[in-house]
Amino acid sequence: MGAGKTTVGALLAERWAVTARDTDADVEALEGRSISDIFVDSGEGHFRALERRAVADALASHDGVLALGGGAVLDPSTRDLLAGHTVVFLRVGLSDAVKRVGLGSTRPLLLGNVRGQVKALLDERAPVYESVATLVVDTDGRTPDEVADEIAAAIGEAPA
Incomplete structure (x- = not known):
């Protein structure tokens, strides 16, 4: 959350002349409502399915760049599906994540104490993200272009 998945993904897709896709946007299009509304009206279990x-x-x-929602890799079947794919974990620290998401966030998992919720999510999810990643890139204090440059330098041409 706040790492820049969608933004960096779009930059890489443009660089590699492929399409970018975001699974959060796919879910919203499928349901015809926002993720926040899905959480509130139907619950987290429905959203995760x-x-x-x-x-x-x-x-x-999809054969381009794919940005996954922050909780997607918590599902074991999703982690299994990612095996054999190039997976980049955009690591963001607490301070930068809170700045990017904002303390007045309307994200459903951040209701209440935003800073505390972000910290809990980062602590819970980081080990899972790292276990799935083929490349880990720190995003703190960096522009999306700088992050995309590092990824492109590490990966080279668009991965198959």
């Missing part, structure tokens, strides 16, 4: 399906569909049909 939609997210799992969106990731599986995208991995099966």
